Amino acid sequence: xxxxxxxxxxxxxxxxxxxxxxxxxxxxxxxxxxxxxxxxxxxxxxxxxxxxxxxxxxxxxxxxxxxxxxxxxxxxxxxxxxxxxxxxxxxxxxxxxxxxxxxxxxxxxxxxxxxxxxxxxxxxxxxxxxxxxxxxxxxxxxxxxxxxxxxxxxxxxxxxxxxxxxxxxxxxxxxxxxxxxxxxxxxxxxxxxxxxxxxxxxxxxxxxxxxxxxxxxxxxxxxxxxxxxxxxxxxxxxxx
Amino acid sequence: xxxxxxxxxxxxxxxxxxxxxxxxxxxxxxxxxxxxxxxxxxxxxxxxxxxxxxxxxxxxxxxxxxxxxxxxxxxxxxxxxxxxxxxxxxxxxxxxxxxxxxxxxxxxxxxxxxxxxxxxxxxxxxxxxxxxxxxxxxxxxxxxxxxxxxxxxxxxxxxxxxxxxxxxxxxxxxxxxxxxxxxxxxxxxxxxxxxxxxxxxxxxxxxxxxxxxxxxxxxxxxxxxxxxxxxxxxxxxxxx
DNA sequence: CGATATTTGTTCGTATGTATC
DNA sequence: GGATACATACGAACAAATATC
Numbered sequence: 011x012x013x014x015x016x017x018x019x020x021x022x023x024x025x026x027x028x029x030x031x032x033x034x035x036x037x038x039x040x041x042x043x044x045x046x047x048x049x050x051x052x053x054x055x056x057x058x059x060x061x062x063x064x065x066x067x068x069x070x071x072x073x074x075x076x077x078x079x080x081x082x083x084x085x086x087x088x089x090x091x092x093x094x095x096x097x098x099x100x101x102x103x104x105x106x107x108x109x110x111x112x113x114x115x116x117x118x119x120x121x122x123x124x125x126x127x128x129x130x131x132x133x134x135x136x137x138x139x140x141x142x143x144x145x146x147x148x149x150x151x152x153x154x155x156x157x158x159x160x161x162x163x164x165x166x167x168x169x170x171x172x173x174x175x176x177x178x179x180x181x182x183x184x185x186x187x188x189x190x191x192x193x194x195x196x197x198x199x200x201x202x203x204x205x206x207x208x209x210x211x212x213x214x215x216x217x218x219x220x221x222x223x224x225x226x227x228x229x230x231x232x233x234x235x236x237x238x239x240x241x242x243x244x245x246x247x248x249x250x
Numbered sequence: 251x252x253x254x255x256x257x258x259x260x261x262x263x264x265x266x267x268x269x270x271x272x273x274x275x276x277x278x279x280x281x282x283x284x285x286x287x288x289x290x291x292x293x294x295x296x297x298x299x300x301x302x303x304x305x306x307x308x309x310x311x312x313x314x315x316x317x318x319x320x321x322x323x324x325x326x327x328x329x330x331x332x333x334x335x336x337x338x339x340x341x342x343x344x345x346x347x348x349x350x351x352x353x354x355x356x357x358x359x360x361x362x363x364x365x366x367x368x369x370x371x372x373x374x375x376x377x378x379x380x381x382x383x384x385x386x387x388x389x390x391x392x393x394x395x396x397x398x399x400x401x402x403x404x405x406x407x408x409x410x411x412x413x414x415x416x417x418x419x420x421x422x423x424x425x426x427x428x429x430x431x432x433x434x435x436x437x438x439x440x441x442x443x444x445x446x447x448x449x450x451x452x453x454x455x456x457x458x459x460x461x462x463x464x465x466x467x468x469x470x471x472x473x474x475x476x477x478x479x480x481x482x483x484x485x486x487x488x489x490x
Numbered sequence: 491c492g493a494t495a496t497t498t499g500t501t502c503g504t505a506t507g508t509a510t511c
Numbered sequence: 512g513g514a515t516a517c518a519t520a521c522g523a524a525c526a527a528a529t530a531t532c
Contacts, residue, residue, distance in 0.1 A: 049521045070498045071529030085481050187481040191431040191449035191474035209431035209449055234431035241325050241427040241481055
């Protein structure tokens with residue numbers, strides 16, 4: 011067996027045993043090379059393998075870190091809201107709204123919200139955080155006509171749910187979610203404090219009031235390394 | 251505005267208007283260069299932009315093709331089975347089982363199937379197709395002890411559902427699905443007739459019998475460009 | 491704040507063992 | 512056996528980002 015595989019196995023074992031805690035920095039490549047008595051390249055190849063497995067990640071100039079376990083975010087259940095779902099998983103949710111504006115809807119947005127072409131929508135963009143680390147960037151659009159106070163609400167509360175509540179929409183449910191994936195470009199990677207080429211999960215969701223009127227179309231790009239989406243049917247029917 | 255952007259916009263428009271149908275080949279780069287009166291490099295830059303957007307894709311020596319619209323595959327509903335879900339969407343499903351074997355379960359598999367450590371499992375690997383094009387590769391593991399005839403069934407029927415039916419498991423439902431994403435490496439890209447660096451959606455699903463006993467743990471890598479996963483709550487509860 | 495040391499990322503080059511045709 | 516390709520391993524140097532003082 012090759013040297014670098016042996017070293018990778020050794021490190022994988024160390025991490026599994028809790029010798030290096032999630033989020034912590036590994037010894038430097040030079041230190042590991044000295045410890046194993048090999049060239050730095052050989053250590054790098056082992057680390058690259060672990061990085062491919064998603065077990066560690068590196069930041070130039072800073073070091074190699076043990077990847078924290080990705081947070082679960084349930085899609086299917088009743089807890090539509092990001093804050094509550096993450097808090098239930100025992101993590102600290104956060105949301106940061108960077109941009110609020112009002113403009114005319116494009117064709118896709120109008121169709122999703124069941125609006126006539128050319129209708130006005132509020133747009134909110136920002137980043138979702140778990141334990142202070144960005145896990146997703148989002149853009150939400152809302153029908154402007156019957157939610158005139160929404161932009162102020164968003165700016166003041168920093169929360170979509172709270173802002174909708176203020177506008178007289180206390181309850182909503184998810185009509186559907188569409189999931190696809192992309193590779194991060196430089197812009198998105200920077201926004202998520204990740205690297206270009208990282209895998210992103212893209213979700214497009216439409217939330218509706220209890221009577222079925224669309225209130226929000228949310229587009230999110232999730233950093234796949236930091237989050238796992240889960241679907242658990244709560245109704246749970248059998249399937250012949 | 252730069253020349254290549256203008257050309258990219260032009261081509262995007264042509265595609266949107268249906269001038270080039272999904273799946274069809276675009277004119278060669280040389281032909282496009284002649285048509286727009288520019289150098290081939292300029293056309294290539296425009297095509298690269300469209301390729302980044304996922305609108306077209308190229309195969310060396312073959313040409314540039316308009317990306318077919320991704321198929322929807324519902325995750326949450328009652329139609330767990332790939333065949334039926336794709337057929338319902340009006341496309342032609344296919345499945346190809348490349349490999350069937352029996353071995354001892356690893357720790358993750360044993361836990362997912364609620365088996366004791368070291369238990370035997372059947373493993374099936376293959377590729378899922380839509381309209382003859384690969385959209386996913388999968389690996390399924392099944393508890394071997396109470397499904398002794400499964401490998402033969404898989405080899406003879408080529409269908410997981412049919413093989414399970416033969417083994418006395420006529421019905422099952424999805425207990426949960428976990429979704430994450432990766433970037434395709436060379437091996438997976440080749441298997442999916444895609445390119446390294448393409449985005450993949452990875453799902454891990456556990457199917458259980460009506461009484462809750464796990465029968466299958468399925469791992470799938472979906473080519474994001476060719477499929478969209480959807481989640482539509484059929485129970486549909488409100489969420490305050 | 492700026493200077494400096496540390497650390498990862500990248501690119502040369504060289505050499506060796508192994509598998510394949 | 513010869514020719515070739517490939518993976519592995521080591522060495523040196525530099526670039527770029529980060530940490531530290």
